Amino acid sequence: xxxxxxxIKKSATNEIETSxxxxxxxxxxxxxxxxxxxxxxxxxxxxxxxxxERPIVGQVANEIREALEAALKxxxxxxxKSEQDQKxxxxxxxxxxxxxKVAIGKMHPLDKTLEExxxxxxxxxxxxxxxxxxxxxxxxxxxxxxxxxxxARDEQDTFYITADTMLRTATSPVQVHTMExxxxxIRMVAPGKVYRSDEVDATHSPIFHQIEGxxxxxxxxxGDLKGVLAEFAKxxxxxxxxxxxxxxxxxxxxxxxxxxVTCVMCGGKGCSVCKGEGFIEILGCGMxxxxxxxxxxxxxxxxxxxxxxxxxxxxxxxxxxxxxxxLFYENDVRFLDQF
Ligand code: DAH
Numbered sequence: 001x002x003x004x005x006x007x008i009k010k011s012a013t014n015e016i017e018t019s020x021x022x023x024x025x026x027x028x029x030x031x032x033x034x035x036x037x038x039x040x041x042x043x044x045x046x047x048x049x050x051x052x053e054r055p056i057v058g059q060v061a062n063e064i065r066e067a068l069e070a071a072l073k074x075x076x077x078x079x080x081k082s083e084q085d086q087k088x089x090x091x092x093x094x095x096x097x098x099x100x101k102v103a104i105g106k107m108h109p110l111d112k113t114l115e116e117x118x119x120x121x122x123x124x125x126x127x128x129x130x131x132x133x134x135x136x137x138x139x140x141x142x143x144x145x146x147x148x149x150x151x152a153r154d155e156q157d158t159f160y161i162t163a164d165t166m167l168r169t170a171t172s173p174v175q176v177h178t179m180e181x182x183x184x185x186i187r188m189v190a191p192g193k194v195y196r197s198d199e200v201d202a203t204h205s206p207i208f209h210q211i212e213g214x215x216x217x218x219x220x221x222x223g224d225l226k227g228v229l230a231e232f233a234k235x236x237x238x239x240x241x242x243x244x245x246x247x248x249x250x251x252x253x254x255x256x257x258x259x260x261v262t263c264v265m266c267g268g269k270g271c272s273v274c275k276g277e278g279f280i281e282i283l284g285c286g287m288x289x290x291x292x293x294x295x296x297x298x299x300x301x302x303x304x305x306x307x308x309x310x311x312x313x314x315x316x317x318x319x320x321x322x323x324x325x326x327l328f329y330e331n332d333v334r335f336l337d338q339f
């Protein structure tokens with residue numbers, strides 16, 4: 001039996017020494033010292049020994065158990081440490097590796113234009129005002145001097161919500177809110193979405209963007225209007241651009257004009273973009289109609305002003321030679337990446 005014990009000690013010690021993982025070590029412990037383990041079996045069979053042999057073998061067996069337990073414990077500590085070291089070694093980060101590139105989007109061309117416009121007008125002392133997209137008939141039409149018979153009131157052009165509420169068809173109603181709520185003088189631009197029930201095609205979208213401008217002060221003349229808009233056109237399209245004021249009609253301004261700039265494509269020679277004209281229309285403007293001033297509580301004998309409005313999509317299409325408005329809304333990165 002003593003010999004059996006020595007053999008157990010030998011093979012257990014050997015297995016402990018050569019074990020590679022904490023798991024393996026636990027299996028060895030169960031194999032020898034567990035309830036059904038080899039050493040446990042020997043200890044159990046000691047009852048068959050004589051009275052004299054029992055204490056001697058018992059002592060040896062206990063010594064072996066203690067020795068094995070100690071060996072298991074030491075090996076466990078050693079294995080745990082090397083497993084930990086291994087883990088740390090595996091997790092080393094090579095900080096000299098180049099970082100993964102993060103794909104960052106670009107500013108949408110309409111936002112780019114809006115930012116440019118805002119900077120130009122802020123630079124001239126204008127304030128940016130935001131309006132509302134749902135208006136009443138009074139703000140969208142009446143207060144802008146559009147009579148009950150005006151064609152824009154037609155359901156074909158306007159998205160009505162109720163008989164007297166609608167999605168604004170232009171940014172012009174912001175003029176009225178500003179005149180009602182703000183102290184004079186006024187010098188503001190109001191960018192935002194506008195809505196018209198147009199069929200979608202290369203130049204029409206039921207939702208698009210405009211920027212409105214309004215200046216009201218004493219002694220404002222058409223000369224001020226011309227100066228501001230010519231300056232704006234040069235800042236936006238470049239110094240070489242020529243500006244033309246062409247008489248036009250708008251109900252809310254008198255006199256009214258449309259502004260043309262030399263065609264950005266051909267420089268004025270005439271091409272397919274400007275239809276041979278050499279000039280392209282970019283905005284509408286005029287001196288604020290006295291009716292409009294009076295309806296908003298401004299004394300038209302003391303104050304005058306000018307207003308203008310333009311389409312942000314149109315300006316962007318002209319500046320970058322974009323031939324289809326739908327490209328702005330489709331979010332195709334191949335298009336958006338070019339700006
Ligand atoms: N509201 C006009 C439109 O949507 C643009 C416009 C023209 C605005 C003349 C103005 C203006 O303020 O004076 O076509």
